[in-house]
Amino acid sequence: MPTASLNDIQMHFEKDGNGTPVILIAGMLSDSASWGPLIAPLLENHTVIRPDNRSTGRTTPKLAPTSPQQNASDILALMDHLQIKQAHIVGHSMGGYIAAELAACAHERIKSLTLLCSAPLNLKRSWHLFQTLCDIRKDGPEGLWLRSLFPWLFHHRFFDKPEQIEGAVAASLAYPYAQSLDAMQHQLDALKEYAPKDMAHQLNVPTLALLAENDLIVPHGEALDLLSQIPQSSIHTIPQSGHSVHWDAPTEVLAHLIPFLKEHNNGN
Template sequence: MPDLVRPDLSLHYEIGGDGPPLLLLAGMLSDSATWAPLLPLLEPHFTVIRPDNRTTGRSTPWDAPVTVAHMVDDAIALLDHLGHDKVHIAGHSMGGLMGMEIAGLHPDKVASLSILASGPVRIPRGLAMFESLLAVRRCGPGGEEAWLRALYPWIFGPAFFETPENVETALGAALAYPHAQSADAMALQIEALRGFRPRSKIGDIACPVQTVFAGEDLIIPNDAARDAFRAIPNLTQSEIATAGHSIVWDAPNEVADKIMHFVQTA
């Protein structure tokens, strides 16, 4: 699939489907592949655009300058490159923060915004978790498997672990993935999240916005996020009770239904 050449980056993206444009923005440690469970559900209805954020996937170089502002500007440049005047956006976790920035800075470009398992709140525990996982990953032989095993209880809901094979299946797929983010790239992205300061105000977001919380989320404090989101004037809030932070993988059908229904009624 294609790449967009930026001044300091070659931005890889995937595009497929047919219909109104829908930009999907991945969260921490993830690239365009994180949306795989949603693609057969969304691509019959939308032209789905999935960039690999800086430090992830097939965007190169892996160590290009990176801040959340860089990633937001990459997404805007991609929309301009593709000729889309206005798009629907769905963002997961850090991708939700990116979507809010795009909607606040470029209100003319956003028809609707779906924010998945995310919130405009600072989360010291989440950063500490990412740093601990990075330390495990760098601990030596076996670190690649160990950090993934330590990650899964943070991101998946309890139902995921009721089937023991799920952990081994997820682990095997992650270890075999040829475009996995390296430990050094992971460190750069952690610093980008740590340094994030919004360039827009949440109350300036004018497009219809829905937030979809994960009831079993251990990373985003849902109560604090709900309160912060209330500054958005045109807001719908809902929850998928059984999903963990990795809401797209825990509950793909429910997430796809919420996106499609919201877009249709926005």
């Protein structure tokens, strides 16, 4: 179980494969286990590193101070710990905030930046959604908060098979490193304070942005406007996919991601 003493935490991370490093940064409520469909294809040519952000997975203490900026500092410290001079950085949703903060403060360490269903905007609607989920989790029947979350995450095709829904609920409840309610609230309270003002103009690295056509969390038009302000950006919309685009449409995500990583593999 690889861990690293970084700043004021013990960070858990997964590290597999060989080749140019790719660091995958999970979003809100998620950890290193959230990247399933992308891992095997990326391992063909890369070292894939998946950290557990503060308040998630096996990183401790669970209630350590957290923010996208602090998580970005942790990733940079992890790169130093692993003696990685440069890496590709991929962030999903809130993980995209972390990835962008890292690219803004240490662009010389970044070969490329990929944002999945993420843009430099923090909507109060999102706070309301996650706070409602916290309240449901606190007072509602077991699993109800997950059933309430899934329509926001997945394309409507996910719900065509009831057994798929039940399997996802059961797997989430059985996951031994699931985020606790206290850690979930702690992470949300930190997110409410985040203000990614003018972040797009601070990103001076090759950037791939993949948006989901049917994303209910990140509004497509507003995200597109902001992402287009990134100087070295390539933006694509994945059809028939929701916010968890790498689960809804992994083949399409990889069709953009793998050539992009290959294109920007040069450097130190």
